[in-house]
Amino acid sequence: MPSLQTDLKRLSLVASATRNMVLILDDTGAVQWANPSFEECTGYQLPDIFGKRPKDLLNGPATNPEAVRRITKSLHRAEPFEEDVLLYTRSGMPFWVHLYCVPIGEGQGVAPGFISIMNNISDRKHSERGLRIAASVFDRSDEAIIISDKQNRILDVNPAFSRITGYSRNDVLGLNPSILSSGRHSPAYYRSMWQSIEGSDHWRGEIWNRRKNGEEFIELQSISRVHLDEPGNYYHVASFTDITELKNHAKELDRAANYDDLTGLPNRQLLEDRLKSARAHADRQQTHLSVCYVDLDGFKAINDRFGQTAGNQILRILAGRLARALRSGDTVARIGGDEFGVILQSDQHDSVYECILSTINKPIELGSGTGNVADTFTLTASLGITRYPADNADAEGLIRHADQAMYSAKEKGRNLLHFFDPQLNEHRQKRREQLTEITRALENDEFELYFQPQLRLARQQRTCSMPGIGVSYCAG
Known part of the structure; x- marks a missing residue:
């Protein structure tokens, strides 16, 4: 011992x-x-x-x-x-x-x-401090957080999840996050999402989901696969933010920037953007397109006589008619005042030109804002047209050329159409450039005067001349 x-x-x-x-x-x-x-x-x-x-x-x-x-x-x-x-x-x-x-x-x-x-x-x-911080982030985060297991069964959600979706924690424990599905996305969309998670352990994108009360909302979501030390064991952590208000605000900003408040039609800026795309499409497909500029004849007189309210009502009616008259793929926009722009991409443009004028020619009846008795108006319009690629200008140039053609239609008598001529315009442009150069040369004293002797051998007489002046004398 x-x-x-x-x-x-x-x-x-x-x-x-x-x-x-x-x-x-x-x-x-x-x-x-x-x-x-x-x-x-x-x-x-x-x-x-x-x-x-x-x-x-x-x-x-x-x-x-x-x-x-x-x-x-x-x-x-x-x-x-x-x-x-x-x-x-x-x-x-x-x-x-x-x-x-x-x-x-x-x-x-x-x-x-x-x-x-x-x-x-x-x-x-x-570790405890890290867990406390993580728990604090989990509980206080403004983003909804879902933790699910390998089978994608929900293990936990944070308070923000309940606030955004309306589901309590007890409502969703053990369920699949698909309970939020809105039905807007195709199976292929979700397959692509899971393929990304399988390949990179991460996915980020926008998803339409549905709250407990049935209201749809759009969220920006990130999903990460978190692997543990044990092989083949992992969890899913999904976080998302409700961006519905941001999306709606973006739509409002887009509408304010690109659409006309009165008629709801695209404005000039959006017309130019669509025209750029239409030119690129025409280049790829080797097709052509037409750009039209429409100006109502005598519209100012109607505004002066019956007031702006009646004038606005007429513009809304005509905007609706023009939009319905065009074919799929074509665009009508309100450029400003009583002027409209049109892009025609489909074939057989000639028939559409006449359709635009006839649509405007149909009588318009106003029953309010102009008195107790309904007033009927019949309007006409002047239509200017340019064609691409014959007119190979950029989007802004095409609209400007169609505008020039519209003024030519008015000069011819109104309720008419006129085509822009690129060759004639090029000739006029060169003529304007020449006149501009001559004017500048005169202002800068760039001209020089030369005399050329002229001889008349038969009479042995020599003449010196210059434009507008004749001087003669005998040789001897």
């Missing part, structure tokens, strides 16, 4: 070998012995700390004073205690320990004092 001395030696070896920090204190709480783990972790060597109290060595700026008071009180009472406390190394680095301290004395056959065992729990504390 081992002797007492052998047992004590073995216990000393245990205290020296353990990874836990061990201190032996006297009855006043002063250090009497420290094991190698304590020295390694704190940076203090036993000769440096012998006879000193641990709190004078290890406490730092973030050490909880309440924990220190509880420890001091237990030492004074010679009571065993446990405490999680933040301490500091000799170099000032903080670390967490779980402190377990028991009094010793006559019952153990030793001098009164304490055995203090400290286990470094910094990693656990950091």
Whole structure:
């Protein structure tokens, strides 16, 4: 049977070998012995700390004073205690320990004092802090968060999920997130989404879903697959934001920027954008298109006589008629005032030109805003037309050329159409450029006057002439 001395030696070896920090204190709480783990972790060597109290060595700026008071009180009472406390190394680095301290004395056959065992729990504390932060983010996030398992069964949702969808946590636990499906997306859309998750562990995009009350909403969603240490075990974390209001606001901005408030037709800006696309399409398909400029004849007189309210009503009626008269793929826009622009992409444009004029020629009856008796108006319009690619101008140039043709139609008598002639326009452009050059040359004194002698050999007479001047004399 081992002797007492052998047992004590073995216990000393245990205290020296353990990874836990061990201190032996006297009855006043002063250090009497420290094991190698304590020295390694704190940076203090036993000769440096012998006879000193641990709190004078290890406490730092973030050490909880309440924990220190509880420890001091237990030492004074010679009571065993446990405490999680933040301490500091000799170099000032903080670390967490779980402190377990028991009094010793006559019952153990030793001098009164304490055995203090400290286990470094910094990693656990950091993990707990990370979990608390994650839990706080989860609970307080403005984004809805869904956690689901490998079979995509919902394990947890945060409060934002309930606020956005109307479903409580208990409503959805164990269910598939597809309960939110609006039915707007095709199976192929979801297959593509899951293929992305399978391939890259991530997907991000917009999805239409449905709240508990049946209301549809659009969300911007991210889905990540989170793998754990065990092979083949993973979870899904989906987060989303309700962007319905943003989308509606974007639509309002788009409508304000690209559509006419009065008629609801595209405005000039959108007409130019669509014309650019139409030109590119015509180039690819080797087809042609027509750009028309429509101006109502005598509309100002109607506005002056019956007021702007009646004029606006007429414009709305005509806008609706023109939109219905055109074929799929064509565009009618309100350029401003009583002027409309039209893009014709389909074949047989000639019949559409006449259709535009006849549509405007149909009588318009107004029953409000102009008196108790309904007023009937018959309007005409002047129509200017240019054709691409015969007219190879850009979108802005095509609209401008159609506008020029419209003025030519008005000059011919109104209620007529006129085609823009690119060759004639090019000739006129060159003529304008020549006149501009001549005017500039005159202003800059760039002309020089030359005289050319003219001889009449039969009469031996020589004449010097210049434009507008004749001078003659006999040679001798």
